[in-house]
Amino acid sequence: MSTQLISDATETASRTMHRWHGHPGVRSDKQLTLGERAADKMRNGMGSWAFVLGSLVFLAVWMGFNGKHGFDAYPFILLNLVLSCLAAMQGAILLIAAKRSDQISSELAEHDFETNCRSEELLKQLMVNFEALSAQHNEMHQELAKVNAQLEAKV
Numbered sequence: 001m002s003t004q005l006i007s008d009a010t011e012t013a014s015r016t017m018h019r020w021h022g023h024p025g026v027r028s029d030k031q032l033t034l035g036e037r038a039a040d041k042m043r044n045g046m047g048s049w050a051f052v053l054g055s056l057v058f059l060a061v062w063m064g065f066n067g068k069h070g071f072d073a074y075p076f077i078l079l080n081l082v083l084s085c086l087a088a089m090q091g092a093i094l095l096i097a098a099k100r101s102d103q104i105s106s107e108l109a110e111h112d113f114e115t116n117c118r119s120e121e122l123l124k125q126l127m128v129n130f131e132a133l134s135a136q137h138n139e140m141h142q143e144l145a146k147v148n149a150q151l152e153a154k155v
């Protein structure tokens with residue numbers, strides 16, 4: 001039973017993390033800066049299978065067209081330069097994307113904390129109201145017992 005609960009909680013957390021765009025605790029659309037929107041797009045683009053497969057196709061096409069007689073002959077010096085520059089830029093881009101992911105997680109955690117605080121206040125109010133109603137119930141129960149005793153005495 002507990003493994004099922006853990007599995008359900010993990011699945012819910014996973015679904016929530018992937019659907020953060022509409023979450024009320026996370027800024028989105030016009031609230032984001034240009035850099036934040038760019039980081040989101042780069043993270044979603046570079047962290048996808050489409051990017052990996054597209055890169056492999058690009059490399060295969062480059063090598064196919066430039067084999068022994070193209071503008072970038074066999075050791076593919078220009079291709080190596082392009083890939084080195086891409087790797088250098090990709091490191092920085094991935095750090096930017098990771099920073100943005102951390103920011104999203106932070107905003108989600110802050111929203112959850114605020115929601116928990118509001119829930120705690122509501123629970124405290126409910127407990128006070130419940131205690132008042134319980135005391136009122138006990139008083140009414142005692143009055144009812146007195147009335148029953150008076151009725152039994154008269155009957």
